[in-house]
Amino acid sequence: MTTTSREYAEALFELAGQENLTEETMDGLVTVRSALLQTPEYVGLLSSPAIGKEARIRALEETFRGRIPEILLRVLSLMVSRGHVAAIGEMAEEYEALLRDKQGEMVALVTSAVPMKETEMVVLQALLEKKTGRKIMLRCTVDPGLIGGLRVEADGWVADGSIRNKLQQIKEVMNA
Numbered sequence: 001m002t003t004t005s006r007e008y009a010e011a012l013f014e015l016a017g018q019e020n021l022t023e024e025t026m027d028g029l030v031t032v033r034s035a036l037l038q039t040p041e042y043v044g045l046l047s048s049p050a051i052g053k054e055a056r057i058r059a060l061e062e063t064f065r066g067r068i069p070e071i072l073l074r075v076l077s078l079m080v081s082r083g084h085v086a087a088i089g090e091m092a093e094e095y096e097a098l099l100r101d102k103q104g105e106m107v108a109l110v111t112s113a114v115p116m117k118e119t120e121m122v123v124l125q126a127l128l129e130k131k132t133g134r135k136i137m138l139r140c141t142v143d144p145g146l147i148g149g150l151r152v153e154a155d156g157w158v159a160d161g162s163i164r165n166k167l168q169q170i171k172e173v174m175n176a
Contacts, residue, residue, distance in 0.1 A: 005087040009094030012075045021069050026099050028068030029092040032076065035063070036088060047085040056080050105135040108154035113146040113162070128154065 016025040036043050042063075046056050057077045064073055079088060100107055108128055110116070116124075121138055128136040132154070143151075147163035 002087060002090060004084055005090035006094050008075060008079060008084070008087065008091045009098060012072065012091070013095055013098045015071050015075070016069070019069075019071060021071060022099055022102070024069050025072050026096060028064075028072040029095055031068055032064065032072070033089055033092045043085060046080050047083065049083075053081050100137070103135075105137060106132060106155050107137045107139055108152055110138050110140045111143050111146060111151040111162075112140065113142070113144055113148050115142055116140055124150075124152075128152070 012025065013022065016022045045051065045059060048056070057080055060076055060080055061073060064076070076088065079085060079091070097107070106128075108125075110121075110124065121140065125136050125138055128138075136154070145164060147167075149162040149165075150159075151162050151165070152159045
């Protein structure tokens with residue numbers, strides 16, 4: 001994550017907290033992120049130096065006014081005016097992390113070689129909650145390149161029990 005996206009997220013989180021709109025702002029960020037992912041040409045419009053700053057901000061406001069909290073719209077307008085449109089996605093991720101931390105929750109990114117069964121996810125979630133003392137939300141993805149095992153990333157730590165990682169470790173020992 002970039003420093004820019006982190007600073008915007010922290011500022012937005014503080015402002016939203018002052019207005020008791022932290023959850024609503026997160027919902028607004030989900031709306032914005034979804035719209036930007038679905039229409040990359042809109043991102044191009046918002047970041048184009050060929051279009052005046054005022055016109056870009058007006059386009060943003062016309063698209064999202066009434067659909068997201070005003071505080072979020074003001075921060076997004078600031079990002080557009082400063083040419084930081086590309087940081088909006090990362091800013092949303094940073095904001096979500098701040099919100100989850102405030103709520104005593106943590107997101108764990110779980111990558112497995114094959115889709116996990118529901119019972120496996122429940123057991124893993126319980127183990128992680130016991131280890132961290134926090135409520136865990138799992139985000140599961142599949143990467144067949146892991147060959148087997150799991151890779152878990154949460155709150156700055158990584159537990160990589162994948163076969164790919166074990167093979168890489170063996171390779172490093174053999175090449176040393």
